Amino acid sequence: MIDTNEVKGTIKDTVGKLQDGMGGVLGDTGMQAKGKAKQFAGQAQEYYGDTLDSVRDVASDQPLLTMGIAVGVGFVLGALLARR
Numbered sequence: 001m002i003d004t005n006e007v008k009g010t011i012k013d014t015v016g017k018l019q020d021g022m023g024g025v026l027g028d029t030g031m032q033a034k035g036k037a038k039q040f041a042g043q044a045q046e047y048y049g050d051t052l053d054s055v056r057d058v059a060s061d062q063p064l065l066t067m068g069i070a071v072g073v074g075f076v077l078g079a080l081l082a083r084r
Contacts, residue, residue: 005045005049005052006045009042009045009047009048010042012038012039013042014042015038016033016034016039016041018029019034019035020039021035022035022037027053065071078083
């Protein structure tokens with residue numbers, strides 16, 4: 001299942017590449033910089049969506065492991081917050 005973040009990230013990456021290319025053709029370094037920033041943001045969003053997909057797959061395939069991890073994280077956070 002594809003996450004919407006993956007699709008939005010791919011679109012943002014593509015738009016950034018086009019903007020970077022147009023900036024290069026026009027000699028506009030500001031447009032190029034914005035394009036590169038948009039590319040980076042798109043790739044990060046795409047990676048985030050892919051990571052969410054992986055977590056969902058593991059959670060559905062191994063629910064007991066997922067619950068164990070959640071309990072462990074909750075225990076650690078509770079212990080850290082109780083110390084304050």
